[in-house]
Amino acid sequence: MQEDLIEGDEWDVLIAGGGVAGAATAAALAPLGLKILVVEPGPSQARRLAGELIHPPGIDGLRQLGLLAEGTPLGAPVHGFAVFPFSEGADAAMLLPYGAVREHRTPGYAIEHRLLKAHLLAQVQSLPGVTVWLGARVVGMERDPGPAFRAVVRHGRGQTALRARLVVGADGPRSPVRKLIGIPHQTQRYSGMLGVEVADTHLPHGGYGNIFLTPTGVAYAYGIGAGRARVMFEVLKGADPGASIRVQLGAFPVPFRRDVERALAAGKPLAAANFCIIPDGTVKANVALVGDARGCCHPLTASGITAAVKDALILRDALCEAGFDVTLALRRYARLCGRLQLTRRTLAEELREAFLAETPETLLLSQCIFAYWRASPGGRIRSMALLSSLDNSLVSLAWQYTLVALQAFRLLPRWLKSRTLGSWCRGLLKFFHKSLKFQQAALRQRVEERLALGD
Ligand SMILES: Cc1cc2nc3c(=O)[nH]c(=O)nc-3n(C[C@H](O)[C@H](O)[C@H](O)COP(=O)(O)OP(=O)(O)OC[C@H]3O[C@@H](n4cnc5c(N)ncnc54)[C@H](O)[C@@H]3O)c2cc1C
Incomplete structure (x- = not known):
């Protein structure tokens, strides 16, 4: 234990991480009348690529949670995928619209990741019963004594050990909480991702997530609102980024390709790594992992945000059904979100293998x-x-x-x-x-x- 560690208040729920998963969990649990603390280190200095395209069930979930009111001027609607097979040229897209699926009550949306995260955290800060410590992070997880964990949080004033009936690790794919409580995981690094922003004027299928399949990896392009579009290129492990991007640009229709070439020449692209992370568990004692902390896969299906929102809803329902018996609720949660994750990961892996x-x-x-x-x-x-x-x-x-x-x-x-x-x-x-x-x-x-x- 650190010398400056002091005992802090007790909370019903402590959430490590104020990204999509943390914000959605806070919003899902707040109406249960719980005292909730969200601990978020704050935006990192280096801007990185992350999820922006949210499928209709994710938008529906965010609306149910009161985090994204209808008509919020963020992002651009998405009506499905337009998939471009490599062998068939830049004009031959296969359209997979959501509209045809009866249960989709809303279109999807693509929202710039930083805007989405800032919006969700601002919404959560105004919820009754929710306190957000910005600039703080979980640095330790200690036994309480007994099976339950308490979280050690570092913040401006030093370190505080905090008890909570439920601790939620919503701290991303490399989850410090998962590591601190001793849940091992397997990691597979697939590829890197480079991305730029361009005008959406020549986006091949406006209002769709455009997916270009090439032998050097998958390229993505979608509108993010305000006349802009995001373009991402995959760079496979060990491949030359310049050569990979050239092949993928070759799959774009000419006017759009020119826009993207100009954007690439004008500045350094944003970057990210594509991992598959499979933890050995989702819950331990009084700790539950949600969102990417609970595992992530290749972003081909663009389902990470939707899955994080679903985790929050499943956790809320499990707690309600178990009468806030944390042990029982977490067992139900682990089973139900395990199903979601297995289907999502299997689909992403099969499609990735087929499309490469x-x-x-x-x-x-x-x-x-x-x-x-x-x-x-x-x-x-x-x-x-x-x-x-x-x-x-x-x-x-x-x-x-x-x-x-x-x-x-x-x-x-x-x-x-x-x-x-x-x-x-x-x-x-x-x-x-x-x-x-x-x-x-x-x-x-x-x-x-x-x-x-x-x-
Ligand atoms: C290139 C790329 C493209 C993607 N595209 C899509 C897409 O189009 N659609 C989609 O749905 N998904 C996509 N994803 C996946 C999506 O980004 C993630 O699934 C989603 O952001 C996960 O949210 P999260 O809240 O679980 O994790 P994160 O967004 O990683 O948030 C974790 C939070 O925890 C905080 N934190 C870290 N350490 C600590 C600590 N010690 N204590 C407290 N807090 C801590 C961090 O500051 C951060 O705010 C993509 C991912 C990548 C890499």
Whole structure:
């Protein structure tokens, strides 16, 4: 223990982190009449790229929480994805609109990350029962004594040990809280991301998240409001950034490409790293992890913010259903958000592998996905429900994967014109092996969930 450590007040809930997950959790728990402390170090000096595109279930959740009133002049509406397959040129986008999904009550939105975070934190600061310590951070987690943890918070005046019935780690993908309470994790670094802002005048599909698939990685472009658009380029591990960006620019329609080239020449792009982080657990004693602290995946599905908002809602519901019995509530929370996370991560990994198409098997998968989307409007709707986290069911994912795999039979004559029957058979075997694996995981998860919910 540090010499200057003093005992502080007791709180019902202490939330480490005032990003999307922390703000959403504070807003979800405040109406329960709890005394809540949010500890946030404040914006870091270096601006980094982070999530901006929020799917309809995320916007709906933020509205339910009173954090984003309808008509708030932030960002730009998003109506779905426009996916550009590499082989088919800059004009051939496959549109996956949200509008076709009945349950989407609102469009998605893309909001500049810094604006979003500042807006959410300002909203939370005005909530009754919520106190925000800006410029403070959690630097230690101590046993209380007993199984519960108390948080050691460093702030202007020194360090204070704070007791709370519930401590929430909403402190991002590298979560210090997760480390301090001893939940190990696996990390896989996929790639880096470089991004610039341009005028949205020549954005290929305004009002859509444009996704350009190329062999050097995925490029993204979407409007963020006030006539501006964000463009991001993926740079794979060990790849030359300049060469990767050139290939990805080649997938853009010419007028938009020129705008982006000018923006790249004018200034240094913002950067970020793309990780997959899988912690060994989501809860421990009186601590729950939410948002990226609870795990993150490749941003291809643009679902991190939506998932963070859903975590907050699941945690609130679990606490209400368990009558604020923290142990019971956290067990329910861990099971339910585990399902969300597993489906989201599996989808992101499968799509990433297919879209990079580094082997004949993954190229076949990519072709099957597009064949499925072209042939089936219903398939596009169900895919969008999974991509937007409206549908979190691994069973749905397993079923969709099987329907995609079946397209391989339709593609066989075309495939044999340029490739071998052997590669087609290997691809098909891989699909069915994976499809069985997903169905098995879905079944296991269903049983575990039922046990946890006491059904
Ligand atoms: C390049 C890129 C693009 C992405 N694109 C999208 C997208 O389009 N759509 C989407 O939904 N998601 C996207 N994501 C993911 C999205 O950014 C995250 O899922 C989301 O920001 C997670 O929010 P969070 O609140 O969990 O974590 P963070 O936003 O990381 O917030 C964590 C907070 O904890 C604070 N903190 C850190 N240490 C401590 C401490 N010791 N004590 C207290 N507080 C602490 C930090 O200051 C920070 O404010 C993208 C991610 C990347 C990297």
